[in-house]
Amino acid sequence: VRVPISWLRQYVDLPRDTQAVVGRLAMLGFPVEDVEERPPITGVVVGRIVNLEKHPNADRLLIGRVDVGKETPLTIATAAANVAAGQMIAVAAIGARLPHLLIEPRKMRGIASEGMMISADELALPADWFEDGILQLESRARPGADVAAAYGLDDDVLEVEVTTNRADAMCMIGLARELAASYGVALRLPSAINPGTQEEPPGETPRVLIESSDCLRFVAQRFDGIRLEPAPAWMRIRLALAGQRPINNVVDVSNYVMLETGQPLHFYDSASIENGRLIVRDATPGENIVTLDGVQRSLSGQSLVIADERQPLCLAGLMGAAAGEVKETTTSIVLEAANFNGPRIRRMSKALGLRSEASSRHEKDLAPALTDAGAARAAQLLVELGVTAYEAHAFGAALASNAPITLRLGEVERLLGVALAPTRIAGHLEAVGCTVVPRPSGAIDVVPPSWRRDLAIAADLIEEVARMEGYDAIECVVPSVPAHEISSAQFELENRLAAELAALGYDEIVSYSLVGRHAPESAAVLDPLSEDQRYLRVSLLPAMIEYFARNGPVRVFEIGHVFRRENAHVGEYALATFGFSSTATPEAAWRDSSFLRLKGDCEALIRRVTGRYPETSRDARDGFHPGKTAVMMIDGREVAHLGQLDPRLARKGDAALWAYACTVLLDRLPEYALPRYSPPPKFPSTYRDLAIVVPLDDTAAEIERLIESTLGPACTGIRVFYEYRGPQVAAGRKSLAVRFTLQRFDATITDEEADLAVERVVNALRKRGAVIRQ
């Protein structure tokens, strides 16, 4: 809400210092998002044009005699076309300061001009919201009065944020009320009395038929003697300072009352209402309405309209229809001050894509009693403009006061941790408008004021007490947290993985979960911000590949969720993906130490976080190189897969990226298995190396398993440590070197025993088709 501080000052005495007001509003729960500092304006006064004559030496200049409340009028030359004798205008006397002007004595074509007639623009008001030429003040203005002070031009304007529960504070009176309560000073409100007392001419009494339970109250009031013209300057200037463009006296009154009281109003041309009867009803599906913004809208039964017997004249709470519009020819109007069901208005506004100042208030919980106050205020302003006001007629439910809330006084200390005297608690609640009735046994009954629809339970009242006491007054206490059994295991697993991956030399990145590319199992958001962010990622790899392409050779990891559509729901899986890119190509077609390094990192990582050793086997997987992909299993379940990224997918521009990555499935990692210590053997071990030639398809793991099963527990270590393929061995074969460690636990192993073991291994290998070298 845009709030000119000068407007608030009408109702409540405030400090001069803008920052003091800003700070107080913030500590009441109304943060000020922006302060528009008004430029200083001094020496501009109200003047009455006594007479005007043509400048003797210049066709286009006029010489005015202007009464500024002093003994002798000022002589002022002007080139403006919209001036006439008898007008009240703003005059900058000699020495006046304006945003872009300093008024000094000067001669215009030989005649000394003792000041300057002022336009809205020169007062730092939006030029195109006001008349061309000299700003016209209202006739009741007093010559000599200081314009800046009288019209609030020199006070700053605040952009105040009001939370959705405080519809009552979306207006000047609402915020003034808060400040008055907080400062403990008086609140000066306009009279609540509606000046409309006359009965309408026969047959002209407005009638309202409420057919929908979503209209809680409707105050209708007829006004005659309407002539559309600009509203008085004071009203136009206030509206402009509040960011509302002045239109004409009728529209301006409705906007003014809404900004002042919070009650949105609507005016109908009486002549446009068939038989003088308004009906609040659901729209018939397919019914059309042309709203005041010129848009034709097709309605559904969800829309609530105010219609006459022929057609809808207003979209309830949103905007009027052209059919009921107040026009140049209008002489009589009917006011609507209504209260609607907020959620209904919000749904309508959303469905029609139509939001207005009125709807932003109606969609919240406005107080039904506000309808009467809004109508009364509008009637006062219209009567001031010379309009005839008739009686106000209220339709709908009778006004009821808010239900009392019982507050046990001990609850205040229980929730806030501050002990307050019962009188202090009651005082705070009364300051915000509540009626407090003591009850026996340490409780009070509290009736919230009509405008505070948000106060419904004891906790709401406790917040009011805290606000008035000031949140600063609540002392900081560090609690002693009672023991509980809640586990942090999942969080700790992720942090552990991150720490180990960082130790392995990988940098942690965070990428977007919403991506542009989709897989068959991708879930999509219904209303993405852009097509690049329509789908939920199914893998962390594409973002990592893009990262590789952008940043050159790097080692990175990401821990995050991926999502897969699974029938009616979306499955969510926690993954850790790490990988690296390099510029080097692999050294030989069959040897890839980058892969082996990746594998080593993965084994080390899994060992660190699970205490287990995974089994690796060859695998095929989308996104990976078909010949360089592996899966790691623990207890027969996949825990990770890894490999070189498919060079057809991992690209930087036209070139392939040499990139390797591993994905660990967090949900599959077994719980950490505590390692147990084995002391070093008492007897020395020995080892033997064998060089063998085997078919290309034989894997290192198969050879190791064969040796292991041949030797049994006597073999305590085994490792294929060298591979060769090439012209030195027969086609279709490769050479491997393997070392195995032999150990006895009851004695030192002898050479004879070791040789015997080698012989058994050689036999087993030969049986498998291996050739033993030298």
Added chain:
Amino acid sequence: MSELAGKLDDLHRRFGAAVATAGDTRALDAVRVEFLGRSGEVTVLRRDIGSLPAQDRPAAGKAINDVVAAMEEKLEQARARIEQRAVEDELAQTVDVTFPAIVPLMGTINPVRRIIEDVSAYFGSHGFAVVVGPEIEPDYYNFDALNIPADHPSRESFESFWLSDTLLLRPHTSPMQIRTMQLHRPPVAVLAPGKCYRRDAVDARHLFQFHQIEGLLVARDVHFGHLKGMLTGMCRALFGQDQKVRFRPSFFPFTEPSAEVDTTCPRCKGLERECRMCGGSGWIELGGAGMVHPNVLREVDYDPDVYAGWAFGFGAERLGLARYEVDDIRRFINSDPDFLAQLQ
């Protein structure tokens, strides 16, 4: 006899010269072998003793032994001298210690995780557990259970990404309040960090994907002062001991009373009128907090007359902006290697 003496003199003299020129222990060994080795000159002289008259032989033997003893002593002295010099040479070497180091291969933890870990460590030391949960939530957990019924005006302020009529990417971590309280009877004391999503236009201060840190304490005798105490402690742990924390009234459907929490701008401490961090206000916004609404407690079958609690939700990247004086929140997503290296 005098012939032998002459030979010994000569031998001793030449030995002395050879030892003096030996520069290292290996040269010294060569000298020893040449003179005192198995086929060295001394051995040759000893062999000659046999050709002397018998009465001269003891004297000759003694003369040779005396010279040998003297030579061995010289040898030892020379060895000590050479070793001493080697140590001195080694110690005389200098390197340019300012020469750039050989950088180890070490990775980095993302600054957002670091913030979450540090906040968790503070709360952990006070007995809070840390829980994590799903990023896709049914509207029940995200709204209904948090006292935000279907027509509540604040639903829209969450600007959520919906996947269907009922599923959405969570716009806050508060659903974890419900999930935790449904799983555990009071007391509960948890932190729930995690990713959240909002349909916010991305700019220097906003991301549509960010991390929130939720905190929840529900037990007997928990009050607003405890919330202030813990959050003040947290800010001091993150930003320094002189840090101030300010609570302003606010509104959230799932807390009552509610508060917005600000902390002293860690960059300018409120001293700069044009501070790029706080815009001159002296405060930076951390997020929302408040006493858990009784309707939320009732939803999980906690008796609001017996138990009370508080909750808060802060943006981790926002904390990161303030803590590391980062100029643009977008740097936390797909961060380039330099950003990660600077903030490790």
